Amino acid sequence: MEGARTRPIWAFLTGPYAVFLLFLLLVPFANVAMYSIHPYSPTKVFLPELTLDNYRKIFDLYYVRLFGRTLRLGLITTAVCVVLGYPLAYFLARAMPRVQALCLFLLIMPLMVSAVIRVFGWIVILGRKGLVNQALVALGLEPVKLLYSETAVVIGLVNIFLPFMVLPIMASIERIPPSLEEAAQNLGANWYQMFRRTILPLSLPGLISGCLLVYSLSISAFVTPALMGNARERMAGQQIYDEVLVSFNWPVASSLALTLVLLTVGLMFCALFATRHASRRETAP
Amino acid sequence: MPRSVELEVCELTKRYSPQVSVGPISFEVYEGEFFSLLGPSGCGKTTTLRCIAGFEGLSQGSIKLHGERLDDKPPHRRDVGLVFQNYALFPHLTVFDNIAFGLRLRRLAKSAIADRVGRVLQLVDLAEMAARFPAQLSGGQQQRVAIARSLVLEPRILMFDEPLSNLDFKLRIQMREELRNLQRRLGKTSIYVTHDQTEALALSDRIAVLSHGRIEQIGTPGEIYERPATAFVAEFIGSSNMLRARIVGDVDSAKIVVTEAGLRLCCRAESNDMLDDGADVSVLLRPERVHIETPGGAAVPGQNRVAARIADVTYLGEDLHLSLDLVSGDLLRASLKNANSTRTWTPAQAVEIVIDAADIRLLRR
Numbered sequence: 001m002e003g004a005r006t007r008p009i010w011a012f013l014t015g016p017y018a019v020f021l022l023f024l025l026l027v028p029f030a031n032v033a034m035y036s037i038h039p040y041s042p043t044k045v046f047l048p049e050l051t052l053d054n055y056r057k058i059f060d061l062y063y064v065r066l067f068g069r070t071l072r073l074g075l076i077t078t079a080v081c082v083v084l085g086y087p088l089a090y091f092l093a094r095a096m097p098r099v100q101a102l103c104l105f106l107l108i109m110p111l112m113v114s115a116v117i118r119v120f121g122w123i124v125i126l127g128r129k130g131l132v133n134q135a136l137v138a139l140g141l142e143p144v145k146l147l148y149s150e151t152a153v154v155i156g157l158v159n160i161f162l163p164f165m166v167l168p169i170m171a172s173i174e175r176i177p178p179s180l181e182e183a184a185q186n187l188g189a190n191w192y193q194m195f196r197r198t199i200l201p202l203s204l205p206g207l208i209s210g211c212l213l214v215y216s217l218s219i220s221a222f223v224t225p226a227l228m229g230n231a232r233e234r235m236a237g238q239q240i241y242d243e244v245l246v247s248f249n250w251p252v253a254s255s256l257a258l259t260l261v262l263l264t265v266g267l268m269f270c271a272l273f274a275t276r277h278a279s280r281r282e283t284a285p
Numbered sequence: 286m287p288r289s290v291e292l293e294v295c296e297l298t299k300r301y302s303p304q305v306s307v308g309p310i311s312f313e314v315y316e317g318e319f320f321s322l323l324g325p326s327g328c329g330k331t332t333t334l335r336c337i338a339g340f341e342g343l344s345q346g347s348i349k350l351h352g353e354r355l356d357d358k359p360p361h362r363r364d365v366g367l368v369f370q371n372y373a374l375f376p377h378l379t380v381f382d383n384i385a386f387g388l389r390l391r392r393l394a395k396s397a398i399a400d401r402v403g404r405v406l407q408l409v410d411l412a413e414m415a416a417r418f419p420a421q422l423s424g425g426q427q428q429r430v431a432i433a434r435s436l437v438l439e440p441r442i443l444m445f446d447e448p449l450s451n452l453d454f455k456l457r458i459q460m461r462e463e464l465r466n467l468q469r470r471l472g473k474t475s476i477y478v479t480h481d482q483t484e485a486l487a488l489s490d491r492i493a494v495l496s497h498g499r500i501e502q503i504g505t506p507g508e509i510y511e512r513p514a515t516a517f518v519a520e521f522i523g524s525s526n527m528l529r530a531r532i533v534g535d536v537d538s539a540k541i542v543v544t545e546a547g548l549r550l551c552c553r554a555e556s557n558d559m560l561d562d563g564a565d566v567s568v569l570l571r572p573e574r575v576h577i578e579t580p581g582g583a584a585v586p587g588q589n590r591v592a593a594r595i596a597d598v599t600y601l602g603e604d605l606h607l608s609l610d611l612v613s614g615d616l617l618r619a620s621l622k623n624a625n626s627t628r629t630w631t632p633a634q635a636v637e638i639v640i641d642a643a644d645i646r647l648l649r650r
Binding site: 177179180182183184185186187188189190193194197198201202 | 359373374376435438
């Protein structure tokens, strides 16, 4: 009996994925970290000496603006997803099962379409002679330049990442019994007060995971900004792609990639810390 | 002393679909009264409660609180407290904050809130639990927090939606008594929804028995139990013997009935007079009013004596339940207190059953 209890079941359960992670994530990651502290060489990939030059380069105006733009577009995409996604998540969480299943299918559909086809769809809609501009012209208005702009990138990113916002929020709202809403109303709360004092705090974990997902996916996006964005206003993903495959400057690409990862992880910690702090204050007597 | 009407429900009707509807239901609740809505699931009792709280709109009818229309107000302006079946405590708030929830919405001063929450916590005996979260409390304690949360707002009416159904048996009895004492002490008008007849009988001043969206009978626990108006009420409250019979005549202000199997009984219950000779009726006989004796007793006027055989004895500790085969072929159930004298009854024994004529009620069929 003692033996049965101490047998490390967890090793069998987590082992296969742990091995997978070790060889396909941690080892390549260490490799990238290693590249990032060696100087670039056009002939030998990198030189066998240590340097921080690759990181210093990030403080060049070009790269500062690159990261600034990336983080800004990530923030805007996340904010738009919250505004569009939260009401949708609430509706879905409280909808009848059949309505919920249908709407979830529609919501997830963009993820089932290949990125290229999806972007072509957007080109048809947003292009210079696209549906939006045809409608504007028909109404006697000036056509606008939508495609190949930051606006287009945000539209494209929101389109694919909205499910990652809606699903976690929906899951956390579904766990809130509807009787809690009724109890709040019975105690004198109007709809807004009820929402602010019960639904919002109780769905905060879902909202935060949604934001973290959308944000980290947005700042590392590549296909959508490459096809829908302005070539001169790139996001970090495109720059890394170019450094790797066009300039073959792997050390700089590595330092950019690591910086992006660190920014993401740092923001996640900030968000987690902020929510724990907020929830502690909320519950203080 | 005429009591003033606190809540008046008039022709309340809620239609979910052409086939499914509740009502029309009408009743009045007096000030300080403990009023129960009792019925099986799906009878419309919870719908009625939700209409009063404002979570369901009425299809027809009106609800008045102190003569003022209630049904056109939104739920948060109704001033009727509701204790939910699953308590619906806010899991992210402490006991204190749960109870202070409504007071904060009313923008009371901090000191006033602390004062009122403190007093109500004393009242439900949870003063030490103020800083706990609902998940850290037992079922009974959560129940008391839910009551305190409504009570602290001093609503006109306090309503309970099957509040004891999630508690285990012993705790249910204990909470039932606490609830009763609390209501008596505060004199708060209360409406209590339950499917448990024992709860309704133990707690209520008056009970409305509902079935299929209609009220079958409104009365005190005694009236409901002793003088059920319909066969449904008789069967739902307590256990009962129901025999189909026909009235064959009158003897000294008592009715003589003959059951379908041929048993002749003399009935003298008060409200039987409205029934005419030849009417088809149901004979209602409570098992605890069926007495059992050894054969050969002398007949007394006003008593029915029938020869019978004990078919089965069920031992339940406090009580014994007996199944009896009558010579006529009718079956009767009897319930006896467990005592030295009753423990001698054994299956297949020949006995005589004695039923007081005043204990037999006739219901129109």
